[in-house]
Every structure is written in C-alpha cells, then in structure tokens.
Amino acid sequence: MLARGIFAKMLRVFTQVEVINMCEANAxxxxxxxxxxxxxxxxxxxxxxxxxxxxxxxxxxRKLVKARIVEMALVDHKIILEKE
Amino acid sequence: MLARGIFAKMLRVFTQVEVINMCEANAxxxxxxxxxxxxxxxxxxxxxxxxxxxxxxxxxxRKLVKARIVEMALVDHKIILEKE
Structure with a gap:
C-alpha cells in the first residue's frame, strides 16, 4: 500500500512536470x-x-510586434526580437 | 526499502523523460x-x-538555408521554412 501511494505521488509529480515542460518560450x-x-x-x-x-x-x-527576430533559442525557451 | 527502490526507479524514468522532452524542434x-x-x-x-x-x-x-521563416509552432516542435 505504501509503495502504491508513493507510485501515485510520483506519477502526479511526473504529470505536473510534463505540463510545466511544454515547449513554449518567452519572447x-x-x-x-x-x-x-x-x-x-x-x-x-x-x-x-x-x-x-x-x-x-x-x-x-496574440500580439503583433513591429520587430524582427534576432534569435530563437528553443532549449533555453527564449525568443529574442529587436525593433526594426 | 521497497518504497525506496520504487522511488529510485521513478526518479530514473523522470530523468530520462526530462532529457527526451528537451524543447528542440524539427525544421x-x-x-x-x-x-x-x-x-x-x-x-x-x-x-x-x-x-x-x-x-x-x-x-x-549548423545548416544555413536560403529561405524565410513561414511559421514556428513550438509546442508541436515544428519550424516551417520556405524558399524566398
């Protein structure tokens, strides 16, 4: 029972991390x-x-930004824009 | 001890998923x-x-492609380019 409880808890943590770890980025x-x-x-x-x-x-x-893309670093979750 | 074993196993799975779930995309x-x-x-x-x-x-x-960005869909891990 204890093991099952821990398994369930880990599964919840795991599921949350999946959600947090979606591959969106900040601009x-x-x-x-x-x-x-x-x-x-x-x-x-x-x-x-x-x-x-x-x-x-x-x-x-949605947001339209009058800018150009300088760089996108996906693993770092970063999109860098710069005014034209 | 059993619980600790399961915990360690879940942690390994969790760590692997973290690696697989890096936020790179296909172009x-x-x-x-x-x-x-x-x-x-x-x-x-x-x-x-x-x-x-x-x-x-x-x-x-690295790969330099003579193209323009059509769309980047990060959650879908897709970068779409098009010849200029």
Whole structure:
C-alpha cells in the first residue's frame, strides 16, 4: 500500500512536470542597451508577417510586434526580437 | 526499502523523460505542393541572417538555408521554412 501511494505521488509529480515542460518560450524585446524586456510569456507560435512578428501564446492570445527576430533559442525557451 | 527502490526507479524514468522532452524542434522546408521536407532534426537555435536562416541543432551542427521563416509552432516542435 505504501509503495502504491508513493507510485501515485510520483506519477502526479511526473504529470505536473510534463505540463510545466511544454515547449513554449518567452519572447523578449532586446533594448538598445542590450537588456531584454519581456513581451509575452508561454509563446507557442511565431509567425513573421509583413508588418511585424505575430506571437501567439498557448492560450491563443496574440500580439503583433513591429520587430524582427534576432534569435530563437528553443532549449533555453527564449525568443529574442529587436525593433526594426 | 521497497518504497525506496520504487522511488529510485521513478526518479530514473523522470530523468530520462526530462532529457527526451528537451524543447528542440524539427525544421522543414515547405514545398510548392504544400508538402514539408525535413531539413534538420533537433534544432535548438534559429538565427535569421542576411543570406538565409541559420539552424543549429542541439549537438552544435549548423545548416544555413536560403529561405524565410513561414511559421514556428513550438509546442508541436515544428519550424516551417520556405524558399524566398
């Protein structure tokens, strides 16, 4: 019974980590001084458009940013944009 | 002791899943017919440059592709490029 309890607990932790570990990223706007200002968290989709970069988070919230992509570092969950 | 053994086993599974679940993506080149041809697997970094898109996989292997980004879908682990 004890083992089963621990198994269930580990499974819950495991499931939570799966959710936390979704592969979304945070989008930042790089400032002239080199600092990065957070634009949008938990970004799922990045779609370049004529008038900027369209960011969509995992909840479907969208933000169009007049910028260009500097770099995307997926393992670090970072999208860096810069004003054009 | 049994509980400790199960705990250790779960921890190993958990650690493996962490590794498998790294947030790299696969890069595809969209064909005119609409099909996607695999360009590079396990891409970590995407860096737009003047002469194309520089892709770098998690092992540091790089590929410069004369293309533009159509869409990046991070939760689906997909980067779609298209010839300019």
């Amino acid at each position: 930042y706007l790089r400032q002239k001084g080199g600092e990065d200002e957070l634009l949008l968290e938990m970004v799922d989709r990045v779609i370049p458009q004529e008038d900027g970069i369209l960011l969509e988070d995992i909840f479907g919230k | 595809y080149l969209r064909q005119k017919g609409g099909e996607d041809e695999l360009l590079l697997e396990m891409v970590d970094r995407v860096i737009p440059q003047e002469d194309g898109i520089l892709l770098e996989d998690i092992f540091g292997k």
